[in-house]
Amino acid sequence: MAKAPQNAISPTRADDYPEWYQQVIKAADLAEVSPVRGCMVIKPWGWSIWENMQSVLDGMFKETGHENAYFPLFIPMSYLEKEAEHVDGFAKECAVVTHHRLEPGPNGGLVPAGKLDEPLIVRPTSETIIGAMYAKWVQSYRDLPILINQWANVVRWELRTRMFLRTAEFLWQEGHTAHATAEEAIAETRQMLEVYADFAENYMAMPVIKGEKTSWERFPGASMTLSIEAMMQDRKALQAGTSHFLGQNFSKAQEIKFQSQEGTEEYAWTTSWGVSTRLVGGLIMTHSDDDGLICPPRLAPKHIVLLPIYRSDEERATVLAYVDQLNAELKRVQYHGAPIRVLVDDRDIRGGEKTWQHIKKGVPLRAEIGPRDVAGDSVFLARRDQSPKDKKGTPKAELVATITTLLDEIQANLYNRAKQLRDENSRTIDKLEDLVAYFTPKNSDRPEIHGGFAYCHCADDKAVEEELKKLKLTVRCIPIEGEDEPGQCIFTGQPTQRRAVIAKAY
Amino acid sequence: MAKAPQNAISPTRADDYPEWYQQVIKAADLAEVSPVRGCMVIKPWGWSIWENMQSVLDGMFKETGHENAYFPLFIPMSYLEKEAEHVDGFAKECAVVTHHRLEPGPNGGLVPAGKLDEPLIVRPTSETIIGAMYAKWVQSYRDLPILINQWANVVRWELRTRMFLRTAEFLWQEGHTAHATAEEAIAETRQMLEVYADFAENYMAMPVIKGEKTSWERFPGASMTLSIEAMMQDRKALQAGTSHFLGQNFSKAQEIKFQSQEGTEEYAWTTSWGVSTRLVGGLIMTHSDDDGLICPPRLAPKHIVLLPIYRSDEERATVLAYVDQLNAELKRVQYHGAPIRVLVDDRDIRGGEKTWQHIKKGVPLRAEIGPRDVAGDSVFLARRDQSPKDKKGTPKAELVATITTLLDEIQANLYNRAKQLRDENSRTIDKLEDLVAYFTPKNSDRPEIHGGFAYCHCADDKAVEEELKKLKLTVRCIPIEGEDEPGQCIFTGQPTQRRAVIAKAY
């Protein structure tokens, strides 16, 4: 399979991975920076991926007994002050509303007026405001559990932003549940991690490691934080979803109390869990190549694009009639419970340019259809997970009959490729010098893609956090799956029960 | 049909309509005030209605060629200053972000820090920020039209708030389109009004009048504002959706320019259109009665609730097995393209209390199922649009076979009742004294429900606006449908071509 002499995306991944990422977003028309510092505009193609993600996740949340609701965008400043660790974690950088009016100013412009008695914070996360409502709603054990999710925008004033991965405003879902017992809340925390892992692997085609965060990487105020961690193509880790067991920390700060079946007064046990538009960034970085986005079929805005090719009006009529027919047939095919999403691109632009647009946008299948294909009752078919030059004449009937199989093959192929990359770049390391070497590029002037996931013994200790910081490394998580394997901390020699995953991270 | 001696909602509509509205919301568990001034919490039952509304509308927008996207929550203050009328309309009351950090304050609490160079406004509507992006995206006539919708939260600092109808933060969709010609933009404006009217009438079962706003009721900055107007049960008007032709006003302020096919530089013609969570308030006020919410089947969170009734463990087993069977059969029935939404309520609370909860929540159909019903292979069925006492033994097979017909009957009945109320309380009025009399209650101490829609000749003139204000009346719109009927303004005697609808309004 000959490699195309030139790629659609410049620079390539190997040349400059961060810049490649920005260029893929641009080439696929997914999003754009906005005039508002740190905020992005999500364009229709990018939004459609997020919409598909939302739809699948929402179904999974409902399937596991959750309901949606909506809570205010603003949080009174005093609410943030209630939970000490929480305020440390979120007060540093947040959008503060201090006025509720604009008035004409001295220079002809506007000035803020109508100062609020108490400033309002644009929610960075909603534990405090939702907890305040739960405190009202919960009186008796009969009122528990509360299993609520919210789809919302949140704001964290990030200094260094990156589209989808870290933006001042982002979109997410935040689940917030309250339970009568610790066991039930922990089971909920674990269940939602499984939901996230299921979604990441089976819809995003992104293999993930499920694990627990060290104490210093926990959500501010949580007793336990679980996460799913994925390896991007630059071998850095992306935290793709988190599920927190909050113990009674928030319920005590917010007075979420209930009368137990035995008549005693108890604090509820709460959880929270979330994934965000960051997932779109993870999808891009997991699958895309030097020709642009590759979208896993289960989340693709369109599954197939039909590209009519003709030179005369006569050819046009013949080809378009054939394309319409194929479009109708494809739309009657069900792919995982919904019709195949077909795009017909009959815009009047050059064929090559048009084809490359859809390659860059990551449409899983492309079917070129000219007069000869019509004559042969076939299409000229290309898969986005194969080389752009790898096109194959395919009988129309075969395409209609096998398109769901084809899409599932692409989906599986993307997963397997990502899994292989991760496996090839994961290793167990038992000596600090080997760890340092593993994360040191050969070429220090223009560092090549290097490192990966290092499985090390690593104590949950402040001293370890400091050492890792110096190396610009992080403990991603202590994986949940697999057997215990006692060992000694690579930094401090302390005994540990399981290996942790160490990596550079987004 | 005997009236129930007592009603579930107190006060009744006749006693105190505004308070009745609040009590219906509480009894149906739709929403609740939050600790944040003017912001509400939308609870799962209320959210589910909104979710169903979103789903239908989103399909209609896509059907008419629109795509979704997402733009920033914040608008730089200088953007609001660009369009003079727009700033007058929205700068008065809005949430102003002035700081991006909280720091420990002198008294142990937090204080805003990190002052922004330019304040940010939490979007009250997004014409300015979206227009700024369109200015970048549009260069040539080939880039037009742009047909984008956004689902978002917006904030307008309302002084007097009312759940769903007027809240500081609310949820909505805002369509924003740009076109090469005025004709095309006007056609878009009209098309979206038709979409809204279709939705209101065929899904909300809420009859509406489609019309054009007078100049003084236009959206700030618009050249033409169209709206749909519905009559609530207190005979006041609710503006339920608006569609604005913005002319070139915004494109000039924001430099949305393009090169025409002829090579000249032109300003684009833009539109915007929106509906919001206010629709949920309209739905409540249109259909609910003195026993609580009545939800039109097309938007109901659940179509039918199954209520098992038993006294012994033995009865329990028999009844629940039968209920499970019925549940499975009903879920296989398709109602307008999706499975019937069934709720089985087997909570351990008294049967009467349980039944009344579902009456208050407005579930269209209730089926009580006890041992005798099981023996007779039937259910005891009640419709929410009939008296709570009107229950009817119905063979199970008949229920399964006819449930979609029943639901459509309820849907039609709700529409017809609302239409009848509106027709009975609409009249043409040609003398000012008759208009005043029509809107004057007989009992001034405790005003009874009075007035309605008055069809009057009414000039689009500042003097008329002033007169109407004194009477606490508004021109809702000049209806689009029907023939011209020249006449003379009831206030000024000026000649007019069509009657306008005058009413008190929310």
Ligand SMILES: [Zn+2]
């Ligand atoms: Zn800062």
Ligand SMILES: [Zn+2]
């Ligand atoms: Zn104010």
